[in-house]
Amino acid sequence: MVEYFDAGTSRSVPWSQRAEAAKLLAAAADPDRGFDAVVVGEFERAFAAGQALSIIAQLNAYGVQVWLPELRGAVDLAEPEHRAVLLMLGHQSEREVLRNRFRTTAAMAAQVREQGRNLGGRPPYGYQxxxxxxxxxxxxxxxxxxxxxxxxxxxxxxxxxxxxxxxLDGWSTAAIARTLNERRVPSPGAYDRARNPHRQDAVWTLRTVAAILANPRYTGRQVWNRQFTDHREAVPGDRRSSLGPVRVWSDRAEWVVSQERTHPALISDEDFMAAQEITAIAMPDDERNRSYALTGLLICGLCGRRLASHWNRKPAYRCRHGHTTAHPVAEGAPKWVYWTQERLFQTLQAARLDLAELHDANDLAAHLKADDLVIVCGLGELVIEPSVVEPGEEPTVEAEVAEAPADEPESGCGQLSLPIPPGFRRQDRRPRLRNAVVIKQRWKARNPTRHHVKRE
Structure with missing residues (x-):
């Protein structure tokens, strides 16, 4: 008699991925195995859902019988009663998983809400x-x-x-993160190096500061269930259909907050709520939505990135070459490319005869999309090129250059001191909306459950 027992392994894991179960299958396939039957002591720990039918059929093909206490003997898949019992036990196993999950989460919620227990996890930045x-x-x-x-x-x-x-003084998260980096204050990842060995150059970012400002644990109360692990299972409860676990933020209504303060508070409830109000998105004074006609159609001539929309009393576009406002600008870095929408349209219309009949930037965007073109901005000039350039090929459309007027101030557009690096510009520059169908199909293939996952 030989015993195979997997400790600490979920029943939903396939037998081929369990250490002891895989050894049992390998031993059963050996003609000199030394045993003729396998006795399953507890069905719920051995199988989940429909695993039993496939595993028993595989063992029977090796000439090995499977015995179950529920059947008081060997399983015969040719008997309809035996197959019905296996299906019933499989559903009961899934039901037991759901019951255990419910009891565990209910007990943990009660421990936090009524006792203020710390249920594990790393402490927030500022605590130990x-x-x-x-x-x-x-x-x-x-x-x-x-x-x-x-x-x-x-x-x-x-x-x-x-x-x-x-x-509370009105600083933005970018200004706070940038000041912390300038003062060389260790970020949470850099301070707790033992828990973050994978973060070599951990610095303060906008998201790090925003997470601290939105964490209610700084008010002295214990909070649980802010996040959960979504295994993205196409078949609920079947880990074999999982697309990989991700951490997902729970709705605020599902957070469990302790009734009493359980640890020293770093901020009062009133100040914490005031900080949350500051993070709200402000509405423009005119209460009108801001529209940018050329979004996705402008390419930076230096780094190949798309110009981002920027409002400066009127629609404008800029490229900061990957620089974020949380980090100080390095010395000697090229200036940002900046074009207002009005000036960009007027410059192109004055330089190209085929654009003379266009009325505004919306007409220019429609013209570019119809001919699958983009505008490359940089070095004080504008170049219209195809949105897709094959590797090793130059644009086939005759690109007319519209140089900036001589009396235009330097701040009107980015004066890039570096030439366009050969081969550094992105090859695929088609506007992203044209690939919406392809992107949606790829997303459906990766996420069969159609669940919108919010990553941490």
């Missing part, structure tokens, strides 16, 4: 984990396990308070 006595479960306490709670970290707590104070 300290000992809180023996584990409340006597069995776990006998094993030497201890409870933990959050306490202030004297090294990082001044930075958290400074972030909230500057936010």
């Amino acid at each position: 984990l300290v000992d809180a006595g023996p584990h409340p479960n006597k069995i776990h306490a006998s094993w030497g396990r201890r409870r933990h709670r959050l306490d202030v970290d004297p090294v990082t707590v001044p930075h958290v308070k400074w972030i909230f104070s500057k936010r």
Whole structure:
């Protein structure tokens, strides 16, 4: 008699991916295996859903019988009653998974809401984990396990308070992140290097600052279920159909918040709510939506990126060459490419005869989309080229250059001091909306459940 038992392995994992189950299948395929039957002690731990039918059929092909206590003997797949029992046990196994999941999540929610328990995970930036006595479960306490709670970290707590104070003063998240980088304050990834060995050059970003400002745990209350792991299963409960786990933010209504304060607060409830109001998107004074006619049709002549829309009392476009406002500008870096929509349209219309009959930027955008063209901006000039350039080929359309007027100030467009690097410009410059159907088909193939995943 030989025993095969997988400890700590989910029942939804295929047998070929379980250590002991895979050994059992390999041994059963050996003609000199030394056994003729397999006795399954607990069906719910061995199979899930319809796994039993395929595994039993595979073992029977090797000449090995499968015995179940529920059938009081060997399983015969030719018997309809046996197949019905297997299907019933498979559904019962799935039901047990759902019941355990519900009981576990309900117990964890009660521990946080009523007891303020810390259920694990890394502490927020500004806190550290300290000992809180023996584990409340006597069995776990006998094993030497201890409870933990959050306490202030004297090294990082001044930075958290400074972030909230500057936010209440009206600072943007970009200004806060840029100032922290200039002051060389260690970011959460750089400070906790043991938990972040994969982040070599961890710096402050807009998202890092925004996550701190939106974390209600800084008010002294314990919060749980802010995120959950979505396995993206095409068949619910079947890990074999998973597209890979991702962390997804839960709705705020599903967050579990402790009734009492469980650790020292770094900000009051009133100031925290005021900081959340500052993060709201402000509406323009004229209460009108801002539209940019040439979005996706402008390419930077230096780096190949698309120009981003920018409002400066009127529609404009700029390229910062990958620079983010959270980081200081390096010395000697080329100036940003900047074109207002009005000036860009007037410059092109004055230089090209085929654009003389166009009335505004909307007509120019329609003309470019109809002929599959884009505008390459940079070095004080505008060049109209095909949206797709094959590698090693030059544009086939005669590109007319519209140079900036001599009396135009330098700030009117980016004066790039570097030439266009050969081969550095992106080859595929077609506007993204033209690939909407292809992108949607690829998304459906990667995500059969049609679930919009919000990544962390």
